[in-house]
Amino acid sequence: MRAQKQTQLNQAEVKDGLASKARDRSELVRGVQRALNEILAIRSDEMRRRLEAELQAIFGSITIKKYTPRLNANFELTLHQDVDGVELQVPKSTGENQILSVSFVAAVSKLAREIRTEHRAEGDGAADSGTYPIVMDAAFGSLDKNYQKEVSRALARLAPQLIVLVSKSQGMGEVINELRPHVSNMGVLVTNTTSLRDVSEFIEIDGSNYPYIRAGAESNHTQLEVIGQ
Incomplete structure (x- = not known):
């Protein structure tokens, strides 16, 4: 009887030891998880602040109004104006929304390239990471x-x-003048129509006319025709 009780006591001690180890491991995992969540929050906030700074710089270089774009913790875009020392959110017009969207994409792209450079300096990341x-x-x-x-x-x-x-109305004038020095390839999306009416239209680029709408085609379709080839 005494031997049986001693065996049961030993088994209970073993179980208690295993349970204690399991509790320690569980607490360690929870501690690591808390630390990773804190690191993620810090990194997310850091990236948000860097992205917001880039966004504000790009937006400010485009718009003529003294508006300031903001990114909240959920990375939602809002536009603000200083009124007598108080920053108030302002409604965005269609044009301002468009400028804000372009500025945001530009800021994300710039930040991605910066992070790529930082990682490569640290010997981390593939050679083409951050190129989008x-x-x-x-x-x-x-x-x-x-x-x-x-x-x-x-x-x-x-x-x-x-x-x-860009459409024909959007792409002419200031747009093509500004983009042309940076363009390596240019083409026209030509609309081919089976219509027999005289709906043909041309677009002038660099002093030459190119088809924009072509009538009398065998099928209705659009095709890309590269300029200069």
Whole structure:
């Protein structure tokens, strides 16, 4: 009987020891998780602040109004104005929304390149990490000529590889003048229509006319025709 009780006591001590180790491991895991969450929060806040600073610099270089864009903790974009020392949120017009969107994309792209450079300096990350080609469609739709010029300048600095799609009305004038020195390839999206009416249209680029709408085609389709080839 005494031997049996001693065996039970030994088993209980073993179980208590295993339970204690399990509790210690569980507490260690929770501690690591808390630390990682704190690091993530710090890094997220740091990235948000850096992104907000880039956003404000780019937005300020485009707009003529004394508005300040802000990024909250959820990375939501708002626009603010200083009124007698008090910063108040202001409603955004369609044009301001467009400028804000372009500025945000430009800021993200710039920050990504900076982080890539930092990681490569530390010997971390692949050679092409942080390189993101960007496609911008109708970036000038709601902008007047002054803003078209400034946004074009911003787009030229946006990313190492950038594809800009513009309509005939958006792409002429200040837009093409600002982007042309930075463009390595240019093309026209030609609308081919089966219509037999005289709806053909041309677009003039660098003193030459190129088809923009082509009538009498065998099918309705759009094709990209590269200029200079």
